[in-house]
Structure formats: structure tokens, C-alpha cells
Amino acid sequence: MRYGIIGTGWIAESFIEGAREITNADIVAVYSRTEEKGSAFAERNKIEKVYTSLEEFSKGDFEAVYIASPNSFHYEQSKIMLEAGKNVICEKPITVEPEELEELQTLAAEKNLIYMEAIMYMHNPGREIFRDAIGKIGKVTSAHFDFSQLSSKYPAYKRGELPNIFNPKLATGCLMDLGVYCVYPAVDIWGIPDKLTATATFMESGADGSGAASLIYGDKVITFTYSKLGQDYSGSAVFGDEGTVTVESISKLTYINKYGENGDKQELLGDVAKSVLMGNEAKGFEYFIAHPDCEKYALSSRTALHVSRLMKEIRTLADIKFE
């Protein structure tokens, strides 16, 4: 599959490494706002062509585009690429508003193109292991998912700079960046909750720095905590009346363990390299392009929409606003 890349941050490099490793992807072009950054990125990653015009890029000789720009650009850039006939894999969160996602899912379907959220969870072999283990711990009445990761951009913020991730104008912040990784497995495993509570703390920039949400399903409550201003070392857990499942990283689903009623521990999965996780997204995307009518693509599109709607509800309850 020939790809063009939008965005020149570290995550785009991570996608390229994973896609080349897992699918043999042919990365042929990159779009950057500046020739200088684009050329440096192209040289580092052995990419032939650099575009600084999005319109020219959209006419490039490739079938697929990977988008890794700040969140507020996802909708517009995805729309331009779909209209130009490209299949699109776009970084999480795929759009800011659920209505935008619905619109672009319809557009992609009309044009027989694939439009997919680049979310590791849905394409991770750990997903089946996690779901299967949860099915074996009896009646689940509670779970706690945490993604708290002290941001590498926080020192710059404290020095008075405004990194993109803490700039509400770009629809970033903690929920959009990290909270989404808690929402995905909850929606995938238990569906849409009956009730929701949510709150957040705010930085001076207006971005949410940390937050919490509870999803109430009648017979169970799933709580989320997420922070860009503190580091988690204790992981996430699902509690059943016959056992417990723990996972060290809810985003990568690494180090999954299952504990029985007596506390006996079964190690189900260890570490998985980030490049493998990113490469699996590319593999899933390419499979969808080859099999657009497959059930997994329909599931992935439905789940993306449910997640997007729930993210919107959390933002409303927690008063998270973007300009």
C-alpha cells in the first residue's frame, strides 16, 4: 500500500516504522507546512516527495493517507483527502465532534473508501485476551481504568510556553489525548452506559490537565481517571466475583494478568513493542481496504462513533471547551 503522511511529529515516525515492519507499507510522500521540516522528515524517514500544499498533496500518487496533525485539523484534512479519493487512517480522536465523524463516514461509504481511526486498542491482539479474561472472572460489578502520564511537554508549559497539547484552540488536553484510551475498551466491552458522571481539572491555558468519569451500566460501574500532570504506576483493573483482571497499560494492553478467587496469578500477556501496535493499525486498515464489507470494519466504525459521542458527553459534563 502506498501512503502519504500528514504531520511530522514523533507519532508519524512511529507509524511509519510500524507500518513498514508489519505490512511492508510504501511511504511515498509527506505533507508539512514548511519545506524545511518536511525535507528533514523525508530524509530521516526515506520518503521521496515533500508537499507544502495540501491540495497538491491530495493529488499525489498514493491510495492511503495517515493523518497525525493536531486534533482540530483532523476533520478538515480527512474531508479533503476523502474527496480526493484517498483512504484515510486518522489519529485519535478521529474528529472533535461526533457529527463530523458521521458525515465523513457517510462520505467515505459513498466513495467506496475506508475511513478509520488510528486507535491501537481495536487492532491489538491483546484486545481478545483482555475481553476473554474478563469473561472468565464471574459477574463484573466494577472496573477502574487509568491513563495518567506526566507530559513531556509540561516543563515547557511551566516555563511559560504553550505546547499544542495544552492549547484548547487545537482541541487537545487530557481527555482528548489520554481519556479516549479508557473510553475505547469500556465501550467495546460493555457498550453504551445508562448514565454518566464526569469532571475535570483545568490548567491556566484552559486545557483539562486531569479528569475522571464514571460509566454506570445498571449492574456495574466503570470509573476512569486520566492525567497529563501526574504519572500512574498501578495500572487498571476489572473486578469480578470470581476473579480480577489487571492491565498495566490500558492504551497498549501490555502486561495483562488474571487473578482467581484464591489470588492465584496467571500471566496472559507481557510487553508489546509500540512499533508492533502501530503496525497492527496499518495492517487492520489495509485489510479493511481489501475487505470493505467485513464485519470488523463495521464494528470499528460503530465503536468509533459511540466513543466519539461519549467523549462529547464527558466534555459537556466536565465543562471542557475548545475555542
Ligand SMILES: NC(=O)c1ccc[n+]([C@@H]2O[C@H](COP(=O)([O-])OP(=O)(O)OC[C@H]3O[C@@H](n4cnc5c(N)ncnc54)[C@H](OP(=O)(O)O)[C@@H]3O)[C@@H](O)[C@H]2O)c1
Ligand atoms: N497513537 C498514539 O500513540 C499517539 C501518540 C501521540 C499523538 N497521537 C495523536 O497524533 C496527533 C498528533 O499529535 P502530536 O503530538 O504529534 O501533535 P503535534 O506535535 O502538535 O503536531 C503534529 C504535526 O502537525 C503539524 N502541526 C503542528 N501544529 C500545527 C498547527 N498549529 N497547525 C497545523 N499543523 C500543525 C506539525 O507538522 P508540520 O509543522 O510539519 O506541518 C506537527 O509535526 C494527535 O491527534 C494525537 O492525539 C497519537
